[in-house]
Amino acid sequence: MTQERKGYELLLGNIAALTVFYLLLDFVMREWSLTVDQVMFWGWGGASILITPFFLAGKKSRRNLKEEWARHKKLIVGLAAITVLAAALIVSGLALAGSGPAVLLENIQPIFASILGVMFLAERFTKRELFSSIIMLIGVVLIGSLKGEVPLMAVLFITASSFFYALQSFLFKRYGTKAHVFSFTFLRGWFVALLIMAYVFITGRFTVLPLPALGIIFFIYILGILVSRYFFFQAHKYLEVSKLNIFLLLQPIGVLAGTYLFFADPMPLQKILGAVLILGGGYFFVKSRKKAQE
Numbered sequence: 164m165t166q167e168r169k170g171y172e173l174l175l176g177n178i179a180a181l182t183v184f185y186l187l188l189d190f191v192m193r194e195w196s197l198t199v200d201q202v203m204f205w206g207w208g209g210a211s212i213l214i215t216p217f218f219l220a221g222k223k224s225r226r227n228l229k230e231e232w233a234r235h236k237k238l239i240v241g242l243a244a245i246t247v248l249a250a251a252l253i254v255s256g257l258a259l260a261g262s263g264p265a266v267l268l269e270n271i272q273p274i275f276a277s278i279l280g281v282m283f284l285a286e287r288f289t290k291r292e293l294f295s296s297i298i299m300l301i302g303v304v305l306i307g308s309l310k311g312e313v314p315l316m317a318v319l320f321i322t323a324s325s326f327f328y329a330l331q332s333f334l335f336k337r338y339g340t341k342a343h344v345f346s347f348t349f350l351r352g353w354f355v356a357l358l359i360m361a362y363v364f365i366t367g368r369f370t371v372l373p374l375p376a377l378g379i380i381f382f383i384y385i386l387g388i389l390v391s392r393y394f395f396f397q398a399h400k401y402l403e404v405s406k407l408n409i410f411l412l413l414q415p416i417g418v419l420a421g422t423y424l425f426f427a428d429p430m431p432l433q434k435i436l437g438a439v440l441i442l443g444g445g446y447f448f449v450k451s452r453k454k455a456q457e
Contacts, residue, residue: 170401177394181266182417184387186425187379188254189262193426195376199254202380204363205372207250207356210384218349231346238338239347242331243354249327250355252320259317263422264306267415267438268321271299271445275329291451295444302440305433344396352388412445 191197218224232239257265303322306313339347363369372380419438422428 166401170398173394173398177391178414180386180391184383185262185418186421187383191379200368203359205380206384209381211353211356227343227346231343239350243351245331246355247358249324252324256317256321260313263419264313266418271325275326279333295448298444299441302437305437
């Protein structure tokens with residue numbers, strides 16, 4: 164097995180895990196009419212509690228956690244706050260528009276990442292990248308103008324979420340390159356959970372959910388926080404960043420197909436055209452980025 168093939172297999176694992184995450188999250192919110200704070204409280208809080216024994220069981224793991232906290236505590240807390248905001252926005256957008264449009268619109272994140280790079284890392288925004296960005300934004304407008312299916316507020320929520328996730332990646336790239344990834348992710352996850360818990364209890368929004376809903380939420384958040392992150396970060400060892408970004412553009416296809424097959428969501432020509440523009444623009448954007456860096 165070649166190194167590159169192994170990287171793609173890891174990315175397939177990441178895409179599969181996130182596809183299940185988005186579809187089951189969509190299902191549980193539709194089935195039990197859950198609010199954003201309920202999902203985030205039980206998702207982040209429950210998943211963090213359940214995975215804690217795996218991180219505290221070994222002496223080496225505990226040492227890594229202590230060292231990581233000593234090195235990056237400011238970054239961990241800062242990214243936790245950004246993650247809470249970004250996660251609240253994406254879940255809110257998903258609640259309004261469904262998982263298909265949500266995961267599709269999330270693909271404009273590379274644009275924000277490059278804008279931040281231009282502003283703070285002295286990178287350049289080429290004409291090809293600008294053209295690709297315009298194509299993607301036209302696709303966003305088409306998706307956002309679907310009457311009755313994708314409210315404008317959902318588009319704004321998901322677009323803002325993409326910006327904050329890009330900001331998170333930018334800050335980690337700038338200040339966290341020497342981090343122990345899994346220890347960092349675990350600590351960040353716990354601070355996200357603590358911030359959400361504090362908000363829920365202070366505002367009196369605590370609610371006990373039905374056991375089936377809790378079981379699904381615990382499962383999907385462990386899948387999203389731990390399993391998909393493992394596949395994603397491991398793939399970085401075998402593939403270039405440009406190839407990673409191009410391959411990940413396949414994820415919305417699985418989610419859109421899932422919402423059509425399992426939820427009978429409509430698939431009008433306008434949505435298909437918007438998807439083609441976003442995915443096609445994203446492909447050329449990443450390819451242009453690669454050429455600019457060569």
